[in-house]
Amino acid sequence: MTPTFSPAEIRKDFPIFSKTMRGGNRLVYLDSGATSQKPRQVLDAERNFYELHNAAVHRGAHLLAEEASIAYEDSRGILAKFLNANVDEVIFTKSATESINAIAYSFGNSAPDSRFALKAGDRIVVSELEHHANLIPWQQLAKRTGAELVWFSIDSEGRLDLSNAEDLINNRTKIVAITHQSNVLGTIVPLDEIVKLAHSVGAVVVLDACQSAPHFAIDVKKLDIDFLAFSGHKALGPTGVGILWGRSELLNQMEPFLTGGSMIESVTMTDAKWAPSPKRFEAGVPNMAQAVGFAAAISYLNNLGMENVANHERDLTAYALTKFSQLRGVEVIGPKENKDRGSVISFTMEGIHPHDVGQVLDQYGVAVRTGHHCAWPLMKKLGIVGTTRASFYIYNDEADVDVLIDSIEQAQKYFKV
């Protein structure tokens, strides 16, 4: 453990950890991969916005409108710095799902001669690791345009098989959309080779950073990607707010996904001209308080230091993987070596269905995710119906892992396996 990093101290900032769970137990929250808990600082920031500064941003000449606009734009600045991005490239959406759909629909709405237009014969590349949110938008875009959807396979440990990368990413490839870290297996995807190949054929790279950005430092310039999506609620922030980041030279050539107020430069009854990014992609009054709360969450993470967060999670994952390896009748699904993997452990248990595992764990205050994790094709590939998934974050410690392991053994006793 990093000596200065104290999950017990961190938990004091999170009101939900004072709740008593089933069986009179304390909360052992191991479902941050689905959504994280929220510190008081985030809740206060949202409340503070509503109580003191609430007004529609970028409209009105009054003090509140000014303050709201400043708070909203400052939040954008904090997010931009977090990603090492330019501030005009950071777009607030309602979710990462919306961010990915915005790109897919924007491309789909392009004029036939646009560099973004897709036609029969063009290719979109994804991987078998994708969450439905980074699969279905592309699958459907392919269906609408006649483009072909192809994908990277995984090996038995859940690592991406790059052996046919040059076949998949060829000169017909327009988009490579890939997850940074598998939400199910924790696999961290090697981006360098994929990005280089994609750019060598003129394709853009869309990164689903939902499971990575909350857990380790992201630098969009170093990664050399073209678009990135992630959500606030998995990074200590509120629900209802996500980020779409894109290179400004691309964003400013793209068709908007949603049209309406705020996103225009000029309007007549028959035509409209689009504003430059980020406004181009922010139609309507945005989720202001949520954006402010999101920025407060990022500031909270910045105070901890993303390197410390990453180190803490790596150490905790190592501890958990060792404990798991000592259990009988339990199989970790995904990388077993603590290298290029995040703080997510999916497992199956002999003779006990994941839903039943989750139910028994719940009795001990342990909150995990069970089922297919919005990655149904991945489950089919692995030949399993689902897994139980424990995902760790800043407020988890070795004691939480110990409770998890004990309750897994209780489940085995309960189901007599």
Place this chain on the structure above:
Amino acid sequence: MELDSLYQEVILDHYKHPLHKKLSADFSAQVHHVNPSCGDEITLNVMIKNGLVENVSWEGVGCSISQASTSIAADLMIGKSLEDALTTVDSFSQLMSSKGTEAGNEEVLEDGVALAGVSKFPARIKCALLGWMAFKDAALQSK
């Protein structure tokens, strides 16, 4: 323990030794139902002739609740008139929506009353209903 109201011994027995879990060759209707939130799936065959449920058989994957419940439902329906069978399904659906306030009528539901505790766990009700809804669908298709 609260868990015991969910996992009655009868349920664990049906889970480990499910009844009628082998698809028959003949059927008057076959349905495939899935639970999209958890991935549970079953295929269920019914043979209904002259208003009588002559046979129910099934195959599938899922949690102990869905598997035991389907086993219980299949065994219960065989030999009933179609009309009785559909009334029984309604009775079970009502029990599942009772939020733990009803014990269920054992004369009608037999082993099915062991699932009464499921109604206190909202996330598991759909597991318990999977086989029953599949049966209802298949029965109505056989009409």
